[in-house]
Amino acid sequence: MKKLLGFILLLSVFTLSACTTLDDPPGHDDQDPHDNDNHNDNGLTEDFVETLLATLTLEEKVGQMLQAEEKYVTPQDVTQYNIGSILSGGGSHPHHYTDDVDVWYEMVSRYQTAALASSSQIPLLYGTDAVHGHNNVYGATIFPHNINLGMANDADLITRIGEATAREMKVTGIHWNFAPAVSVVEDIRWGRTYEGFSENVAIHQNLVRAYVEGLQAHDVLATAKHFVADGGTEGGQDQGNAIMSEEAVRAVHLPPFIEAIEGGVSAIMISYSALNGERMHGSHYWITEVLKEELGFAGIVLSDWNAIYQLHGDFYQQVVTAVNAGIDMLMLPYAWQAAHGILVDAANRGDVTIERIDDAVRRILRVKYAHNLFDDPFHRLDAETYFATDAHKELAREAAAKSFVLLENQGVLPLTGSEAVYLTGPAHHNIGYLSGGWTIHWQGTDAVYFGTGQTIYDAMKERIKDEAGQIVYSVGAADVVIVVFTEVPYTEWFGDTNQPALFGGLAHPGNQAAYQEALEAKSAGKTVIGVIASGRPL
Template sequence: MTTEATTPDEVWRNPHAPVADRVRDLVARMTPQEKLAQLQGIWAGIDAGGEMAPHQHEFAVAPRDFDELTKHGIGQLTRVFGTRPIDPEVGARTLARTQRQIVEASRFGIPALAHEECLTGLAAWQATVYPSPLCWGASFEPDLVRRMAAKFGDSMRRLGIHQGLAPVLDVTRDLRWGRVEETIGEDPHLVGVVGAAYVEGLESAGVVSTLKHFAGYSASRAGRNHAPVSIGPREFADVILPPFEMALRAGARSVMNSYADNDGVPAAADSALLTDRLRDEYGFTGTLVSDYFSVAFLHKLHGVAAGREEAAELALAAGIDVELPTVDCFGDPLLEGLEAGRIDMALVDRALTRVLAQKFELGLLDPGYSPAPSADLDLDDDESRALAREIAERSVVLLQNDGVLPLAGKRLAVIGPRADEPGAMMGCYSFPLHVGVHHPDAEMGIDVPTVLDALRAEHDVVFAQGCPVLGGTDEEIAEAVEAARQADVCVVVLGDLAGLFGKGTSGEGCDAADLKLPGRQEELLEAVLGTGMPVVLVLLSGRPYDLSRQADRLAAVVCGFYPGEEGAAALAGVLSGRVNPSGRLPVSFPGAGSSQPSTYLSAQLGARTEVSTVDPTALYPFGHGLSYAPATWVAVGSEEREWPTDGVCRVHVVVRNESDVVTSEVVQIYLHDPVAEVARPVRQLIGAVKVDLEPGQTRTVSAALHADLTSYTGRAGQRQVDPGDVELHVGTSSANIHTRLRLSMTGPRRAVGFDRVLTPVFDTP
């Protein structure tokens, strides 16, 4: 939309000049107020969105005079579509009009960069709600996730949205944490591979992806949101950071900081993390945006800044470029510090250079730029729904089955608080549960069938809720027991209500004190089991729960996590047998008495021992999942016995489908390092691939594993590859190992860094 003629000395207007030269020229022309404006956001519709988060209206209010606020320009527009239900075409036209206002109001006519949440698809009214990240992990299919992100990324770009605030790359460390539902799983390799695929998909659509939350957020004490993090540098380097490294290598152009402090240092004020590591070591050149209000939190909640000016200085010095969601510390407080000489303008120019470089790269300052939206704005078309169904079907996990599944010709009693509720399909960052709940008079905007709807379409069904997710009466449970006695099989659908900050049992700010099913749901399950009828448990939840007290009495257990708007059809397909389940657990289910939840990534003394009475053994381990027609493992082997510390080891796995239906296998390769400088996990995933097999088909999976995949952080704090004996454990879960391959790493110890090989190369002809 810049229409003024370019003069020879206005390099910034020349689209053929190098971006660095254009940025340098523009920065030199800007006043302090114009510079700071580019480091700020506006959340124009904040008052219409309800109270989404604590402190929201303490730090952010709707701008009273938009023209006054934007006279120097503005850096970002916050959640134009994701604050209230708005027709996509109306929202796109409003965004375009706002952009024209911003361009016309300021001296240089710099458009704002518009961002939106997009964890399970674009968080906008009438947009497809895809399966949650735990489902992505359960699919073990990064290509599906890449396609998904590219699909809704294209919709975002056509609406005029430039940046998506996803993916979440936090590795699950404590199942009690409310945001487990937003994670991809408990293994850094799986999180990294799937998260990198998401980044590739979103970036391929021309939308900036934002890696969250850098770094350590998920390791908070006792799984409490925003609680302090107390982990050592090796755990931080080997578990927390690898997914971010993979996603940065995939082309992510933005990063968002963690809320938490690690060993007393909040991430938003940690220059060692945000500059030394992210910028200098990893070579990241994109923008670093603050998580909402996290700059102000340095003063308000962390107590490391005396006021907003000092908070702004700390954040800028650490490496944060843009304050989101709206102007607070980077506004008048920062300007006052600059004018008084207490804050160095060089910090502002450093951030501004990154912000403007991204706007130039997006073409926002090229001649002829127009914010006009696309004419085709169907956000929930047939192709999107079909893709959502495919991901859901490929991610459902069959945890156990005594033969009752698949269901055929059975009268069903469908019971439970999640059976007849569309919201049971969705996580807390889906638009209906993130925003729609604040607008109860508005329609959901999309069609979301329930499990009851889907089962009624195929079976003779009697229904009783039994109890809500929280609360309920004895009479309601008694009604469910009576319904169970009228059927051949009981399908009990239990789980979570996703919500924000106490408005649910799972989601941001909805942490759990223990891993018992919420409310009276376990009591309901026991009552139905007491009838003696076969019980199939379907779990729709944001985290695994302790099922150890009922597992041996359940006929089958199926886990869908939050499978999205097409999830009910996917679950019904698995239950009926139309879909052969192929999902595998991205997180372990706790066993009996696991009062302190852990993951499978533990050293020898983290497993069951004679020196502790607490047994941390999982009920259902990471990587576990059953099939109605399991593949036959024919052979596993390697041609090498020696593995150079700078070389490649090749492993082959032969699998065959001896059934008359299509089946899938997830071949999982784990590293076991028996002797190292530091205590290592007994077993750690270094590669996995899903293989589909037609009836009677035999396929050979070949994996080329670079020695870099054995690296770990040694005592000196440097990542290293050691010579010595190692084992490759190849199997179908972290606990079910088919073959152990013993190899000798030969050659000198090698130091490796960010440029190391991060993934194996699979060949599955």
């Protein structure tokens, strides 16, 4: 009787179907004419920035420091308030999740046109969380999550993924990626475990700079997040409190940000979490003294979504505290207009100095100039050449293959292709479960299909049709039973759990029945292969 085999651990891997023969490694498409074309003469950049800054009114400067969500700001607002940035949050689409790249580009262009019609005529930055490919956009190439890329630990691979993601973003006209998360994960109960590369600092040091350089090769801003120690909170609580010495922060959680800065990262996002009880969004020491002054970071420091509400005091005090701590741009999806009035008032009262406001706006203008926003604010890449290409899909397959973790193999894998194979388990025929959170919707999707990719069933059926084997639909007819267990998709605090296990917690409720089926198949003498698709070890 054959034994139940050990599991292949597959953490939010997304395997795509298309293959191509390439002379260059997958992901290196025909060259974008803007590749590596960002302004890199510091003298010219600073001259431009200082000249423009001197022309701006206080109201125009404050507008540059605000980032609003597309659903809560109109093009007319952008023109009136000189808004510096717009974002589409996780799961936010122009109209519907099936919107194509042209609809996305038209939306971004409407806001850009409005920005150029403002009194300052400064182009805006449009941002989104493209954390594993351009994952908000229907039909985009979906790459494995960072936890998989950490398992592959291949700097060249991750550079090519960054390049591919940036190109697909530029097909929609989007300039700013709120990625990568460089979280050193110390507790797998955390719901964002899969967003970090590893608990191993050395893996971050190998990958972070490579990812940043890949993304920014095409005038897309990368954002290292979340500063600092977001992966070190007590009990793995999202937005919780990290209790540790400064020496521990510097040894474990700061090095990935140093790598990002050395790679030229244009933005750093502050963490919701607290460090020894102090919310990071209010920490002048860590944001200004360490990040800006000690480490020399010259780009944009961005708050996280509504994170300043966790600071003490009323909204006026929260805005003042965050800006004085060193935050340059406030991600306030809904309350941006109130924040505009508050910052103007605070500057007039002297609660925020004009020097602090000028520092923030100087950084924002510097990044916009460096990424060619003033030269070509409507820059777009051709969809046919750059979006969901065969090369990008092959790159996703390469990344998935390199990041599989084989826990045990008792001489059965690889299969020969001559077997009768029965697939079961909640994730055996569902792309949504394989993709995890941050996929089309903020919390991911349980949809079998959503415009791209193959399920495991699809891929196995396609692969085996050229062999002597077959797909069968019962345990009794099978030689081999493949059981695919999964967690349900989740994002951020929805993924926090004290029970990171195959059953219970956030495990799919169908895992129990699938496990029982596996035991029965084993008892019947079948070869049983287990696969786990999850956002953390189970």
